[in-house]
Amino acid sequence: MPQLTIVVPAYNESAVLKSFHRRLQQVLDELPLDCNVLYVDDGSRDDTWSIIESLIALDSRTGAIKLSRNFGKEAALTAGLDAVTADAAVVIDADLQDPPELIPALVEQWQAGYDVVYATRSAREGETPFKRFTAAAFYRSMERLSDTAIPRDTGDFRLLSRRALDALGQLRERQRFMKGLFSWIGYRQTSVRYLREPREAGTTKWNYWRLAQLAIEGITSFSTAPLRLATWVGVGAAGFAFVYGLWVLIHALLYGDPVRGYPTLILVILFLGGVQLLALGVIGEYLGRNYAESKQRPLYFVEEQHLPRRQP
Secondary structure (H helix, E strand, O other), X not given: OOEEEEEEEEOOOOOOHHHHHHHHHHHHHHOOOEEEEEEEEOOOOOOHHHHHHHHHHHOOOEEEEEEOOOOOHHHHHHHXXXXXXXXXXXEOOOOOOOOHHHHHHHHHHHHOOOOEEEEEXXXXXXXXXXXXXXXXXXXXXXXXXXXXXOOOOEEEEEXXXXXXXHHHHOOOOOOOOXXXXXXXXXXXXXXXXXXXXXXXXXXXXXXHHHHHHHHHHHHHHHOOHHHHHHHHHHHHHHHHHHHHHHHHHHHHHHHOOOOOOHHHHHHXXXXXXXXXXXXXXXXXXXXXXXXXXXXXXXXXXXXXXXXXXXXX
């Protein structure tokens, strides 16, 4: 019988874990597959791990990995996917915004021959208009900037076949943007649309600062457009300065050179200084990524591990 592992990264999700596991069990009971669940505790500071241990004791299909500290969701996802030995894996968050009841639809597309089946949000319930606007702007910006086609309005909720998992396991870069990596590996991919529900319990761990950092991570991981933009801004500023300097020279030759233009001079200096600092910031962002990669540190460390027990 084909095997399926559900990988669930969790960070301070004690308020919702039991409800999530109950709904997930009901779904897995109906699937004609050998299913198990693998939780990844990303250094939670509440009682998430103790709840996971209780779930392991009650359900033989459940396993877990506890990381030594909070490495971030991308690393936690990587740790979970590295441990999968099944024929396919589904990645899903524990907050119940992504419904476990959609998993059979993902499995159906996998059995039809697709290697990556991602869940695309048709609507985002329970989020502010500003959050929906920024999310839409990010996905559409990535669509234009990246050479890799990253699906719109699509998170980490998806199914990966065995060969997609093997391909993903070869990508060991330290600065990880998983949504881009899922697309970059290629193979046959398709989508299943769904309505994203509000979080059932607990609070989101993604404030606007962390979302902005993730956006920068995505753009710098899959596009050199910011570097090209800095180049063209520099070329434009140099061209403007040359034309303006030529005009000043001609004006001085024809009409003399009264001492004027101090505000204009200050404005030009501030503008060019701002452009230079912007370009240095963009270069620094890419240089920092190269520095992090050159150290070759492990992506994560495991403190404790309980793999799911095989079903008879």
